Amino acid sequence: MNLSKKLSIFQQELYYLKNHYYSELISGFGVFVIALPVSIAIAIASGFPAASGLITAIIGGIVIGIFSNAILAIKGPSISMIPILFLAVGNLSVFPETGIKYTLATIVLAGVIQVLIGLLRLGTRFVIISDTVVYGLIAALGIMVFIKEIHLLFGVEPLGKNILALILEIPNSIFFMIHPNVAIFGVISLVILLIPSLDEFDRFLPRIFLVSLLGVLAMIYVHPQSSFFQNQALSYPKELSRVFIFPDFSLIQTSTSIFYALTIALVGILESMVNIKSIEALDRKIPQSSTNWEIITLGVGNILCGLLGGLPMVVTMENSLANINYNSKSRWPELIQGFYILLFTVFGLILLSYIPIVTLTTIIIYITYKFNSPKLFRSIREIGLDQIVIFLSTIIFTLILGILPGLIAGIMITFGIYLILGSPVKNLFRTSVSVYRKGSLKSKINIQGAALASNYLQIKKHLNEALDTERIIIDLSGAKVVDHSFLELMYYFARSNRLDDGKMEIQGLKYHLPVSRHPLATLRLPKKNKSIYKVDLDELDERQIDLRAVAAVNNTQLRTNLTYDGVVFEDFSFARGYEIRYRENQFMKFYKSSCLEFSDLFLSKGIRISEQSFKMSVLLITVLEVPIPDFTLTSEDLMHKLLQSVGYEDIDFEEYPTFSEKYLLHGENLAAIHSFFSPTLIALLDKKHELHLSIESKSNRLAVYQSRGLMGKTDLEDILEFVEGFLDIIHEEEESWELEAE
Numbered sequence: 204m205n206l207s208k209k210l211s212i213f214q215q216e217l218y219y220l221k222n223h224y225y226s227e228l229i230s231g232f233g234v235f236v237i238a239l240p241v242s243i244a245i246a247i248a249s250g251f252p253a254a255s256g257l258i259t260a261i262i263g264g265i266v267i268g269i270f271s272n273a274i275l276a277i278k279g280p281s282i283s284m285i286p287i288l289f290l291a292v293g294n295l296s297v298f299p300e301t302g303i304k305y306t307l308a309t310i311v312l313a314g315v316i317q318v319l320i321g322l323l324r325l326g327t328r329f330v331i332i333s334d335t336v337v338y339g340l341i342a343a344l345g346i347m348v349f350i351k352e353i354h355l356l357f358g359v360e361p362l363g364k365n366i367l368a369l370i371l372e373i374p375n376s377i378f379f380m381i382h383p384n385v386a387i388f389g390v391i392s393l394v395i396l397l398i399p400s401l402d403e404f405d406r407f408l409p410r411i412f413l414v415s416l417l418g419v420l421a422m423i424y425v426h427p428q429s430s431f432f433q434n435q436a437l438s439y440p441k442e443l444s445r446v447f448i449f450p451d452f453s454l455i456q457t458s459t460s461i462f463y464a465l466t467i468a469l470v471g472i473l474e475s476m477v478n479i480k481s482i483e484a485l486d487r488k489i490p491q492s493s494t495n496w497e498i499i500t501l502g503v504g505n506i507l508c509g510l511l512g513g514l515p516m517v518v519t520m521e522n523s524l525a526n527i528n529y530n531s532k533s534r535w536p537e538l539i540q541g542f543y544i545l546l547f548t549v550f551g552l553i554l555l556s557y558i559p560i561v562t563l564t565t566i567i568i569y570i571t572y573k574f575n576s577p578k579l580f581r582s583i584r585e586i587g588l589d590q591i592v593i594f595l596s597t598i599i600f601t602l603i604l605g606i607l608p609g610l611i612a613g614i615m616i617t618f619g620i621y622l623i624l625g626s627p628v629k630n631l632f633r634t635s636v637s638v639y640r641k642g643s644l645k646s647k648i649n650i651q652g653a654a655l656a657s658n659y660l661q662i663k664k665h666l667n668e669a670l671d672t673e674r675i676i677i678d679l680s681g682a683k684v685v686d687h688s689f690l691e692l693m694y695y696f697a698r699s700n701r702l703d704d705g706k707m708e709i710q711g712l713k714y715h716l717p718v719s720r721h722p723l724a725t726l727r728l729p730k731k732n733k734s735i736y737k738v739d740l741d742e743l744d745e746r747q748i749d750l751r752a753v754a755a756v757n758n759t760q761l762r763t764n765l766t767y768d769g770v771v772f773e774d775f776s777f778a779r780g781y782e783i784r785y786r787e788n789q790f791m792k793f794y795k796s797s798c799l800e801f802s803d804l805f806l807s808k809g810i811r812i813s814e815q816s817f818k819m820s821v822l823l824i825t826v827l828e829v830p831i832p833d834f835t836l837t838s839e840d841l842m843h844k845l846l847q848s849v850g851y852e853d854i855d856f857e858e859y860p861t862f863s864e865k866y867l868l869h870g871e872n873l874a875a876i877h878s879f880f881s882p883t884l885i886a887l888l889d890k891k892h893e894l895h896l897s898i899e900s901k902s903n904r905l906a907v908y909q910s911r912g913l914m915g916k917t918d919l920e921d922i923l924e925f926v927e928g929f930l931d932i933i934h935e936e937e938e939s940w941e942l943e944a945e
Contacts, residue, residue: 220535230529231539236412237525238264238279238540239547241570243437243555244563245280246514248352249288251303253437253555254446256280257548258513264541267504273479273492273518274534275526278504281517282570283474284467286347287606288514291463295454305460307450310509312464317472317502326494329476331632331657333688335583335590336613337473338810339597343609344470345575346602348567355564356389358382366602385435388421389561396569409525411566418562419554439555446548448512466606467515471505472498473610475518480695481809482523484782489532491699521570524808527780582810586687587718589620589725618657624727626653626684634658634682638665646672651681656688663696670700680711685726694723722785747788749916750801754790757923762789769804772821775899775906776835781806781816795930798826799923803913820914822922824905829933831905832879834870836888837897838910859885865892870900883932891925894918 220227238260246256256279263278271278291309296302320326350369354361359376363369380386392414422436440446454460476494483491497518504516526536547554584591596616601609618631630652639647646669650662669675677693679685697707715726743751747763754761769783789802800823807816854876855863862885870876899906907926908914914922 216533216535220533223532226529227531227533227535228539230526230531230536232543233409233529234277234522234525234536235540235543236415237409238277238519238522239544240411240415240558240563240566241519241521242280242544243558244566245282245285247437247560247563248282248285248348248567249280249514250292250299251288251514252440252448252512254440254548254552255448255512255514257544258446258511259508259516260544261541261548262504262507262511262513263516264537264539264544266507266541267500267516268534268537268541270503271492271497271500271534272490273483273497274537275486275489275523275531276475276479276482276492276518277522277526277537277540278501278516279519279522280514281471281474281519282348282567282574283341283344283470284515284517285567286344286351287463287466287470289351294459295463301451303448304451305454306463307448307509307512308452308455309460309464310467310513310515311450311452311506312455312460312509313467313471313515314502314505314507314509316464316468317498317505319502320468320472321495321497321499321502324495326472326476326498327660329472329494330659330692332473332610332614333593333617333656333686334477334480334691334810335586335593335688336597336610336617337477338579338583339594339613340470340601340606340610341474341477342575342579342594343598343601344606345571346598349571349575352564352568352571356393356561356568357386358561382434385559385561388418388559389565392417392562392565393568396565397572405528411569414565415558415562418559419557422557422559435559435561437555437558437560439552443549443552446512446552450509450512462607467505468502469610470606471501471515471517475501478518478520478523481520482518482527484695484698485527485780485808486532520574524780530779578816579810582816585719586721587724589624589718590687593617593620621653621655621657621684621686624684624725625730626655631655631657633661636662636665638669640669640672643672645674645676647676647678649678649681653684653686654679654682654689655684655686656692659689659692663692666696673706675702675707677707677709678711679709679715679726680713682711683728685712685715687721687723687725690723690725746913750788750790750919753916753919753923756920757790757792759790759792763787771823772804772906774901777819777821777897777899777906777908777911778804778806781808783807794927795934796826796828797824797930799824799926801919817911818913819908819911820919822907822926824907824926824930827903827905831900831903831933832870832872832875833900833902834868834876834879835897835899836866836868838892838895839865839867856880856885859889862889865889879933881932881936883936884929887925887928887932891921894921894925896922896925 239257242256242260243253244256246253249255260279267278288306291306292299292302295305295309347366350366350373351361353373354369354376357376357380359379359381361369361372361376363372395414395417396410475497479492479497483489501516501518508514508516529536580591580594583594593613593616597609597613600612603609604612621631622628634653634655635651637649637651639649648662648665648669654662666675693709696702712726714728716729717724717726743763747761751761764787766786766789769786772778772783784805784807786802786804789800791798791800793799801820802823803818803820805816805818854868854870854873856877859882866888868876868880895909897908897910907922909918
């Protein structure tokens with residue numbers, strides 16, 4: 204990107220800040236209260252001073268945040284770097300202080316490697332590494348961290364040096380815990396972090412901040428030097444100049460330093476790239492970043508971090524998700540949270556002595572579990588047996604052999620599975636591609652041999668050349684294997700280039716057999732009399748049988764196939780911060796000239812955030828002849844009542860106190876909303892409150908759903924009856940208004 208274009212974008216963002224400064228300040232503060240304790244916790248777990256994590260967060264937020272084009276991706280220290288840094292410090296020197304200085308030099312070298320990779324435009328080459336391999340690598344690093352931190356939760360420094368020894372040592376650490384008070388406080392903090400019912404509060408009071416605040420208050424109450432929190436107080440530099448630690452380059456030429464620099468560089472790139480892809484998929488309206496430019500900025504950030512005493516910098520998922528959950532649309536929250544952390548470093552370092560180490564330990568355990576929960580393993584298994592084999596193999600080999608050998612093993616196993624499924628050896632990196640163009644109207648790209656992540660770059664070259672045509676058709680009928688990762692890449696290519704409404708179509712998969720029911724499952728052409736990967740996609744499950752019965756009663760048919768047209772829901776608030784990966788179990792009916800379309804949606808925050816992904820049913824009402832104001836109506840619960848006490852918006856009707864007590868209603872055009880909610884409509888909503896419905900109106904379309912859940916057969920029948928009554932009322936009132944006007 205040239206300088207003039209960069210300046211133009213920055214001017215647009217200044218204008219955006221001028222008009223949205225309040226929401227951006229709030230978003231920045233929301234990210235700050237999570238990033239601050241997380242950065243400190245990662246530094247302590249890595250064997251570094253707490254200030255090292257703060258330095259990285261400041262550089263990532265203020266310096267690199269200005270130049271990065273991944274505007275919603277927050278840069279800072281990452282949990283996946285903990286085992287790498289911990290091993291580097293110990294292997295580079297027997298003295299921790301000296302080991303830290305040598306490790307800082309390797310971080311500088313890692314940054315140089317990343318800058319060179321970006322400048323040589325090699326960043327796009329990493330696409331040949333399946334995302335599943337990267338997930339496996341990060342999961343293995345997370346398991347290493349989790350096992351080590353479990354011991355520290357009980358106040359025990361483990362003796363084991365490998366993962367098996369650490370696992371076997373856990374019962375001993377629990378039984379012989381040194382400080383039971385600390386362990387009990389840590390377990391209580393961990394329970395608070397893991398309570399599912401607190402998910403709804405996270406946007407307003409992040410649980411990481413809540414647990415950190417509880418730790419500080421407890422430390423103040425019992426005093427840092429008391430026996431209750433013995434050895435739990437963090438040390439902090441008394442002078443600002445001592446915040447910085449400077450690297451020692453005397454061992455930079457050794458094989459050990461080079462090995463760790465290469466490990467930091469590669470893991471940082473791989474984790475950042477999968478995180479950026481996941482983050483940018485959550486909001487189609489933000490500009491797509493350049494892979495090579497992001498690697499260059501990452502490298503520059505790591506050079507600065509290493510020179511000033513910081514940890515390696517990565518695009519972090521936890522902080523980035525917080526940014527998205529606060530509805531950020533620009534880079535300003537990242538810069539603001541970096542500025543807040545800078546203020547804390549300058550004026551608030553004394554507060555470090557009031558943060559119990561056990562609180563930081565619970566934060567690390569919570570985040571590690573969150574990104575490596577059983578739901579992650581289940582989500583990958585649902586994609587197909589091939590993907591779970593790649594994922595688990597990468598984890599196992601990384602835990603046994605080490606980080607880089609584990610990565611190489613994962614890549615080799617991926618290639619081995621390609622061959623087992625039927626891919627020719629010659630097509631692992633290159634395949635046969637032919638292109639037929641019909642002027643500017645249509646491009647047809649025929650792919651023979653195999654369509655894999657490892658040969659995607661060759662295919663992408665032809666896809667980019669076809670972007671100037673109105674329609675792109677990709678014919679995969681001649682591909683013996685169509686890999687899941689390839690289909691993911693095609694999916695993101697279509698999203699990043701705004702190829703909606705049938706502008707890109709994949710054909711030729713009629714005779715391919717999927718390895719699972721997942722919409723992006725690996726496909727293969729069967730050999731004669733062999734169909735070991737065949738999945739019966741026509742077999743209906745119990746839910747689909749119930750939905751088919753509802754559809755039949757409404758004189759329509761259920762379509763169980765999966766579609767990728769979830770873009771029609773992206774403006775509704777229930778989809779904010781999520782990617783609608785697909786729709787299924789759809790049927791459509793017409794009532795009083797309006798179209799009622801039912802479907803089950805899969806809302807995702809990416810494979811790594813499987814814990815926060817979910818399915819829900821939505822009834823979409825379109826072709827509304829009656830003008831309806833934009834609003835959101837939902838059942839009012841205890842959380843909403845608490846939020847109203849601090850000024851959260853709720854439109855009340857004084858003459859209908861029962862309705863106002865039951866429902867939370869908000870929207871911008873108060874007069875139009877008051878006029879729309881007539882006595883008859885309010886009476887209907889009052890009567891149907893037991894359905895626990897949410898109704899959103901956006902651009903004269905209505906979305907009706909039950910909070911983040913699938914509708915059962917009975918609920919769906921009741922909701923259809925309610926919607927028909929709802930439409931009857933608004934049409935009758937429109938007709939009466941027209942008669943009065945005449």
